[in-house]
Amino acid sequence: MVRLLIPFVAVLLFLLEPEFSKFSPIHFENYTMYLVPRFLILYLIFISIYYNRKRAVIYGLIFGLLYDVFYIDIIGLYVVLYPIICFLAGWTVKFIHQHLIITTVLAVLLVAVMEVILYEFFLLIHLTTMPFDTFFNGRLLPTIGANLLFLLMLGWAFKYLIDARLLERERSMI
Numbered sequence: 523m524v525r526l527l528i529p530f531v532a533v534l535l536f537l538l539e540p541e542f543s544k545f546s547p548i549h550f551e552n553y554t555m556y557l558v559p560r561f562l563i564l565y566l567i568f569i570s571i572y573y574n575r576k577r578a579v580i581y582g583l584i585f586g587l588l589y590d591v592f593y594i595d596i597i598g599l600y601v602v603l604y605p606i607i608c609f610l611a612g613w614t615v616k617f618i619h620q621h622l623i624i625t626t627v628l629a630v631l632l633v634a635v636m637e638v639i640l641y642e643f644f645l646l647i648h649l650t651t652m653p654f655d656t657f658f659n660g661r662l663l664p665t666i667g668a669n670l671l672f673l674l675m676l677g678w679a680f681k682y683l684i685d686a687r688l689l690e691r692e693r694s695m696i
Contacts, residue, residue, distance in 0.1 A: 528569065528687055529581070531680075535561040536585055540593065548664075555664040560633045562589075563604060564673055567611040567629040568680040571620060573687065575612025582608040603639065607632050622681055626673045634666055 542559040562585055570578035582604035589600040611632055618624055641657050644650040652661075 525687065525690065527683060528573070531683065532562060532565060532569075532581055532585060535565050536588065554660055556661040557668040558637070558661065558665045559672070560636070560665070560669050561672060563607055563633060563636065564629050564669060565680055566604065566608050567632055568625065568677070568684060570608040570612040571615045571625050571628070572681055572684040575609065578608040578612060579605045582606075599640070599643065603636055607636055622677060625681075626670070626677050629673060629677075630666055630670050633669055634662060637662055637665055 539559045539561055542561070543557075546555070546557040548555045548557065563582075566578050566582050566585070569581065583601060586601035586604035587597075589604070590597045594600070611628065614628060615625075618628070641650070641652075641654075641661075645652075650657075
């Protein structure tokens with residue numbers, strides 16, 4: 523049962539991201555914040571670190587393609603970025619401790635890198651004209667904050683779910 527729970531959570535997060543993006547932008551007096559939920563890639567990073575890097579890269583390919591097809595008009599952008607981010611997370615964890623706090627910081631940093639790459643790509647093909655300081659203050663920092671809050675609330679649940687799957691796999695091998 524736990525075996526199917528990991529992909530089910532990924533599908534659920536894939537479907538929830540656009541629902542949470544409806545809360546963005548948030549307008550204050552002269553300031554606008556854009557919160558971009560990146561729940562799925564955060565979950566895939568946790569899979570890459572705590573479970574299996576190869577499986578996370580495969581999930582990244584599949585969900586990246588689905589994200590490209592359903593949410594944006596440029597095929598190939600997320601199908602490349604998601605697996606690269608998962609690979610980097612799995613590769614980086616070879617050199618650092620797999621503590622939940624360190625994993626959370628790493629995941630947020632990788633999401634920030636992904637956001638900057640997306641911004642630079644959209645700037646390159648002229649889909650955005652937003653200056654970098656506006657992007658940094660109005661989109662990157664609020665996105666990092668919102669996704670960090672998400673991980674602080676559910677990061678332990680991701681780790682528990684993945685650990686339960688690892689225990690189930692070990693039991694089946696005996």
